[in-house]
Amino acid sequence: MSDPSPAAPAAGRIVLITGGSRGIGLACAERFAAQGDRVAVTYNSSPPPEGFFGVKCNVTSTEEVDAAFTAVEEHFGGSVEVLVSNAGVTKDGLLLRMSEDDFASVLDANLTASYRVAKRAAKGMLKARSGRIILMSSVVGMLGSAGQSNYSASKAGLVGFARSLARELGSRSITVNVVAPGPVETDMTAALTADQLANITAAVPLRRMAQAAEIAGAVAFLSGPDAAYITGAVVPVDGGLGMGH
Numbered sequence: 001m002s003d004p005s006p007a008a009p010a011a012g013r014i015v016l017i018t019g020g021s022r023g024i025g026l027a028c029a030e031r032f033a034a035q036g037d038r039v040a041v042t043y044n045s046s047p048p049p050e051g052f053f054g055v056k057c058n059v060t061s062t063e064e065v066d067a068a069f070t071a072v073e074e075h076f077g078g079s080v081e082v083l084v085s086n087a088g089v090t091k092d093g094l095l096l097r098m099s100e101d102d103f104a105s106v107l108d109a110n111l112t113a114s115y116r117v118a119k120r121a122a123k124g125m126l127k128a129r130s131g132r133i134i135l136m137s138s139v140v141g142m143l144g145s146a147g148q149s150n151y152s153a154s155k156a157g158l159v160g161f162a163r164s165l166a167r168e169l170g171s172r173s174i175t176v177n178v179v180a181p182g183p184v185e186t187d188m189t190a191a192l193t194a195d196q197l198a199n200i201t202a203a204v205p206l207r208r209m210a211q212a213a214e215i216a217g218a219v220a221f222l223s224g225p226d227a228a229y230i231t232g233a234v235v236p237v238d239g240g241l242g243m244g245h
Contacts, residue, residue: 011038012035012036012037012038013032013037013038013081013082014037014038014040014072014076014078014079014080014081014082015029015032015037015038015039015040015080015081015082015083015084015223016040016041016042016068016069016072016080016082016083016084016117016121017029017032017039017040017041017042017084017086018041018042018057018059018084018085018086018087018113018117019041019042019043019044019059019086019087019088020039020040020041020042020043020048020052020084020086021041021043021046021047021048021049021054022046022186022187023184023186023187023212024086024136024181024184024186024212024215024216025041025084025086025087026041026048026049026212027211027212027213027215027216028084028086028215028216028219028220029041029048029052030213030216031213031216031217031219031220032082032220032223033051033052035220037082038053038076039052039053040052040053040054040055040072040075040076040080041053041054041055042054042055042056042057042059042068042087043055043056043057044056044057044058044087053072053075053076055068055071055072059087059109059113059116059117060105060108060109060112060113062116065113065116065117065120066120069117069120069121073124078124079121079123079124079125079127079128080121080124080125080131081124081125081128081130081131081132082131082132082133082134082223083117083118083121083131083132083133083134084134084136084219084223085113085114085117085118085133085134085135085136086136087109087113088109088110088113088136088154089105089106089109089110090106090148090151091105091106091150091151092147092148092151093147094146094147095149098149098150102150103149103150103153106150106151106154107150107153107154107157109154110151110154110155110158111153111154111155111157111158111161114135114158114161115161118133118135118161118165118176121133122165122169122174125169125172125174126169126172126174129172129173130172130173130174131169131172131173131174131175132174132175132177132222132223132227133162133165133169133174133175133176133177134176134177134178134179134219134222134223135158135161135162135176135177135178135179136158136178136179136181137155137156137158137159137178137179137180137181137234138151138152138155138180138181138182139180139181139182139236139238139241139242140152140155141154141155141156141157141158141159141180142156142159142180142234142242143241143242155180158178159178159234162176162177162178162232162234163176163232166231166232167232170231175222175227175228175230175231176231176232177222177227177230177231177232177233177234177235178233178234178235179215179218179219179222179234179235179237180234180235180236180237180238180242181210181215181237181238182204182209182210182236182237182238182239182241182242183200183201183204183209183210183238183239183241184209184210184211184212184215185209185210185211185212186212189209197209203241204238204239204240204241205239205240205241205243206239206240207239208239209239210237210238210239214237215237217237218235218237222235
C-alpha cells in the first residue's frame with residue numbers, strides 16, 4: 001500500500017512556528033530545518049538566530065497575523081504547509097487576586113491566537129488538500145494548576161478546538177493535533193533555585209524536566225509521514241506527570 005501522505009517537495013515544506021525565536025519554538029525550528037524544511041518563525045521582541053526567516057508578529061492581532069503569513073508566502077513562494085502554534089503567555093495568580101484582564105489576555109494570547117493562525121493557515125491547506133497543524137498545549141490543561149486558572153483554561157481549550165478542526169478539515173487530508181508538554185528546561189527555569197527545581201521534578205515519574213528538543217521531537221513526528229493517520233490526538237510529553245488525564 002502506498003503512503004497516503006503527500007510527498008514533501010524537493011525544497012522542503014514551508015513551516016511556520018509562532019513564538020519560534022527561543023525555547024520550545026526555537027527547538028522546533030531547528031528540528032525542521034535539520035530535516036530540510038523551509039522554516040519561518042514569528043517573534044515579539046527577540047529575533048530568531050540566523051538561518052530562519054523571522055517575522056515580527058503579535059499573535060493577538062488579526063492584522064499582524066495576516067501580514068506575517070503574507071510575508072512568509074511571498075518569501076518562500078507558497079503557502080504554509082506545517083503550522084506550529086506555539087506562542088503563549090502566562091499571568092499567574094490566585095483567583096481572587098486575578099484581574100479580568102489577566103484572565104482574558106491569557107486566553108487571547110494562548111487560545112484565540114491559535115484560532116487566528118489556524119484559520120489563516122487553513123486557507124492554503126484547503127486549496128492544497130494537505131497540511132499539518134500542531135497546537136502547543138500543556139499538562140496543566142488537563143491536570144490543572146493552582147494559581148494558573150487562566151493558563152490552564154487556555155491550554156484545555158486548545159484540545160476542544162483542535163478536535164473540532166480535525167473533524168472539520170480531515171476530509172482534505174489536513175491533520176490537527178496537540179502536544180502537551182510538562183516541565184521543560186528553559187531560560188525561565190534556569191533561574192530557579194535547586195529547591196524549586198526539586199519541588200517541580202518530585203511530582204514527575206521520570207524525576208527530571210524535559211529538554212526543549214524532546215518536545216520538538218513529538219512535533220516533528222506529528223508533522224511527518226509516520227503520523228499521516230493521526231489527527232485529533234493529544235500527545236503528552238510530560239515525563240508521566242499527567243498520566244490518566
